[in-house]
Amino acid sequence: MMLKALRYGIAGFTLSCLTSLCAQAQEPKELFFYNWTDYYPVELLAKFEKETGIKVTMDGYDSNETLLAKLQAGGAAYDVIVPSQSIMRTLIEQNLLLEIDAPTLANFKNVKAAFRDPSFDPGRKFSAPYLWGSTGFSYDSARVPGGKLDDSWKEFFEPRPEVSGQLAALDTSSSVINAASHYLGVDECSENPQDAKRILELLQKQKPHLKMYSSDNTVDRMASGEVIMMQNWNGSTARATLQKSTIKYVYPREGLAMFQDNFAVPKSAPHPDNAKVFIDWMMKPENAAAVSNAIAYANGIESDKLLDPKWKVMDAINMPEEFASRLRPEKECSNKARELQDRIWSKLKG
Amino acid sequence: MSVSTQSPAMSRLLLLSPVVLTLLALIAIPLGIMGYISLLPRNLYGGVDWQADWQLQSYVKLFFQEGFDGELELNWVYAQALLRSVAQAGGTTLLCFVFGFPVALWMTGLAPRQRSLMVLLITIPFWTNLLIRNYAWLIILREQGWIAQSINALLPQAGGITLLYNDFAVSVGLVYSFLPFMILPIYSTLEKLDWRLVEAAYDLGANRWKALRRVILPLSMPGVIAGALLVFVPSLGAFITPAILGGGKTLMIGNLIQQQFGTARNWPLGSSLSFLLLGILMLALVLYALYSRKTAKTIRRGAAA
Numbered sequence: 001m002m003l004k005a006l007r008y009g010i011a012g013f014t015l016s017c018l019t020s021l022c023a024q025a026q027e028p029k030e031l032f033f034y035n036w037t038d039y040y041p042v043e044l045l046a047k048f049e050k051e052t053g054i055k056v057t058m059d060g061y062d063s064n065e066t067l068l069a070k071l072q073a074g075g076a077a078y079d080v081i082v083p084s085q086s087i088m089r090t091l092i093e094q095n096l097l098l099e100i101d102a103p104t105l106a107n108f109k110n111v112k113a114a115f116r117d118p119s120f121d122p123g124r125k126f127s128a129p130y131l132w133g134s135t136g137f138s139y140d141s142a143r144v145p146g147g148k149l150d151d152s153w154k155e156f157f158e159p160r161p162e163v164s165g166q167l168a169a170l171d172t173s174s175s176v177i178n179a180a181s182h183y184l185g186v187d188e189c190s191e192n193p194q195d196a197k198r199i200l201e202l203l204q205k206q207k208p209h210l211k212m213y214s215s216d217n218t219v220d221r222m223a224s225g226e227v228i229m230m231q232n233w234n235g236s237t238a239r240a241t242l243q244k245s246t247i248k249y250v251y252p253r254e255g256l257a258m259f260q261d262n263f264a265v266p267k268s269a270p271h272p273d274n275a276k277v278f279i280d281w282m283m284k285p286e287n288a289a290a291v292s293n294a295i296a297y298a299n300g301i302e303s304d305k306l307l308d309p310k311w312k313v314m315d316a317i318n319m320p321e322e323f324a325s326r327l328r329p330e331k332e333c334s335n336k337a338r339e340l341q342d343r344i345w346s347k348l349k350g
Numbered sequence: 351m352s353v354s355t356q357s358p359a360m361s362r363l364l365l366l367s368p369v370v371l372t373l374l375a376l377i378a379i380p381l382g383i384m385g386y387i388s389l390l391p392r393n394l395y396g397g398v399d400w401q402a403d404w405q406l407q408s409y410v411k412l413f414f415q416e417g418f419d420g421e422l423e424l425n426w427v428y429a430q431a432l433l434r435s436v437a438q439a440g441g442t443t444l445l446c447f448v449f450g451f452p453v454a455l456w457m458t459g460l461a462p463r464q465r466s467l468m469v470l471l472i473t474i475p476f477w478t479n480l481l482i483r484n485y486a487w488l489i490i491l492r493e494q495g496w497i498a499q500s501i502n503a504l505l506p507q508a509g510g511i512t513l514l515y516n517d518f519a520v521s522v523g524l525v526y527s528f529l530p531f532m533i534l535p536i537y538s539t540l541e542k543l544d545w546r547l548v549e550a551a552y553d554l555g556a557n558r559w560k561a562l563r564r565v566i567l568p569l570s571m572p573g574v575i576a577g578a579l580l581v582f583v584p585s586l587g588a589f590i591t592p593a594i595l596g597g598g599k600t601l602m603i604g605n606l607i608q609q610q611f612g613t614a615r616n617w618p619l620g621s622s623l624s625f626l627l628l629g630i631l632m633l634a635l636v637l638y639a640l641y642s643r644k645t646a647k648t649i650r651r652g653a654a655a
Contacts, residue, residue: 065612072397090395171598173613197418212515212597217488224494335394335615342614343415349601350427 031274033058034067034078036261039131041294048281054274063172071096071266078266079275082130085260086174086330088120098265098272102128105276107283115300118260120332127262128279129300131235131291134327135175136256138222138237138316139163139229142246149229153183153252156231157206164209168221168230171213173345174330175257176203179231182255182328189333196340203348213349222247235297238316249316251323258327260300292317381628388621398617408618412626428606428623432630435603438517439586442524443532446581447574449525450532454573455566457533458540469537472530480527484594487523488514491595515597523591528584532577539573540566575638583631603627 029052033040037060045056059078061067064087070076072094083091091097102108102124103116115129137156141147145162149155157180159167169176180202181188186195211227218232222240232240237249263282265275281287288299289306296317311317333341388408390398415425457468475483490497491513498513505511513519543566551561567574589604596602601609603623610620 063612065615068395069611072395094395171593173609193416193418193420200418207599210599212599214594214598216594224492226492226494335392338615342609342616343418345609346427346601346606349599349605350430 027271027273029054029274031056031080031271031278032078033080033278034070034076035060035080035082037062039082039261039295041291044287044290044294047287047290048278052277052281054277056278071268074268076266077268077270079269079271080278081264081266082261083127083264084330085118085120085262086332088127088262088264089332091264092121092126096267097126098267098269099125100128100265100272100276100279101125102279105280105283107280110283110285110288110301110303112300112302115260121262127264128283130261130263130282131295131297131299132258132260133234133297134251134256134258134319135170135179135231135233136237136250136252137179137229138232138240138247138249140222140225140244140246141248143225143228149248149250151250151253153179153254155250156229156252157183157202159206159209159229163228165211166228167210168212168214168227169206169210170218170231171215173341175215175231176213177341177344178257178328178330179252182252182257185254188257188328189331189337191334191336191340193340196344200344200347203344207348219243233297234316234319235295238296238311238314241314241316242310249314251315251319251326253326255326255328258329260329384621384624388618388625390618392616392618395615408616408622411619412622427601428603428626431601431603431606432626434600435586436630438520438524438592438602439582439588441521442528442585443578443582445521445525446529446532447578450529450577451536451570451574454533454536454540454570457537458543465541469534472533475526476530481590481594483527484523484591487519487526487595491519491522514595515599517596519595519597520592523595524585524588527588527591528581531580531584535576535580536570536573539570543569579635586631587627 031054033045033056035058039060040058042058045058049055061070064084067081067083068087068090070078071081071091105128108124108128111129115132117123121127137153139149139155141149143166145160155163156167156169177199178188180199181190181195184195184198184202186192186198190196214221218230218236219239221227222230222232222237223243225244232249234249237247241247241249263279265272265279269275282291283301285301285303285306288301289303291297292299292303293306293308293311296311298317298319307318387398389404389406390400391402391405391407393399411425412428413425414422415427417423453472457465460468489495492498493512493514495513498511501511501513547569548561548565551565556564587604587607589602589608592598592600592602593605598605607620607623607627610616610623614620
């Protein structure tokens, strides 16, 4: 056992030496990493630099649309980007990504089976898995009657009088419309105006009960008690639970959106070889686990054993198996569906 | 060719060229591109189809929209957002004037050294990012903050007043952000004010209020107008403050435009909305110019009589 580990270690070491030597021959030892804001622990970059000698500069964005717009405009010099699955097809079809053939990377063997061959990138030609999570809702069990809410979107869209005025929704049209669609049992990307009408009616009925729409400060909003209930991401909920143990996360039985973020390399990347070194390094279990432990989202690498005990006890991070069937991977909607969603959102807020 | 042989028209053109080029590069060309985009059909993945024929669809959409039942209906959403933004910006301008004018007037009475110190103090908030200043208000105004806590402790019968996520909070944020734009232009006109005119008013029997209303205020009008424009125009397009402090429950025209270039991926509609906003601002400026020409004429006529 020991010997085997040692052998793997040596093999890995030689390989990483080889790749870094190759990289050294062609590229300066630097890497431009364009990631979601607050979605990567900075300390880990120091470790990467120490092990590979590649210096990483990180920059942040706030939505897939920002990323798409930057890449479409051209001239953006990023080596590694983190697109969600809902924009991968667009990036591939627009010919904006470099083929990296992730399965050929040494550490791809650590990728969990469920993440090896996703429908948005068959065969992982253009991407490697990063983190994944879900958009359900969270509540403070100390402040609801009976200390427990039903695991249904009904609690969120048609709130009890005790919670009214003390709940928040995300200020992202797709997240709100996805949740409403799941509750009503219609397709998230429906092109039928009648579905849009029903969604709008539901949201308009909910609006007077809402304190706000906001996608910022989600951890603090729950932890400080500003609201009793809010539409929330699992990782954000877990971080709030750490500050206030009565906060719970709900996987609604009608279904909830699941997002999966990926590492990819733009066609215009100035250091594609360094990018591959980085992506390969991130598929090592200890590095993937370091991210999950720092920012509380699960990753797609076999690293569950390395997860911090403080997260392991939380349903929000360590999802109970029976909830797996409730996850609905986010889709990329057609322009027609997108236009309907925009109309719902404008009318809702108009 | 020596300078003397050039025609005066030619040399005038050469002398003006830096200005013309700047205006062309920073205003005319970007506006032209925006106008062009507003006439093109949108692309599937954001952006526009540059090769397509011109169309006016994005302008029609400003006023008419296909309803969920398939019929074409008058679209009030954008008009409402626009009216709401105009009202909000107008209110902000008025409040900035109410708070800014006394400050500017007070500053002119200070010793020159203290005046420069005050100018510095007023500009200091600008050294911090707008986003951070708005978040600061979020922390000050929230329910657990000391202002809301003390108000609710003093007035328990009011039943829990919330200061955040409403129009009040947005007004506070906008006034705080844009107040210096009002103070500084008023201060610069008042600084050059000939105080002998005010003394003359006193000699002629005016009390303090009358001197302020009939002499100081009219003389500071250029500064007030400049300040009002500097406050009104940016607060009309503001989208960060309403999104953070307003709780995102209502759309301002700025949010609407941002949404078109972001999640909605509808650049033509975003451009046509921008032009609508621009058109309304132009209209306001033209009306103001006409009005001021008229008042100038009446004043001159009054002086002649």
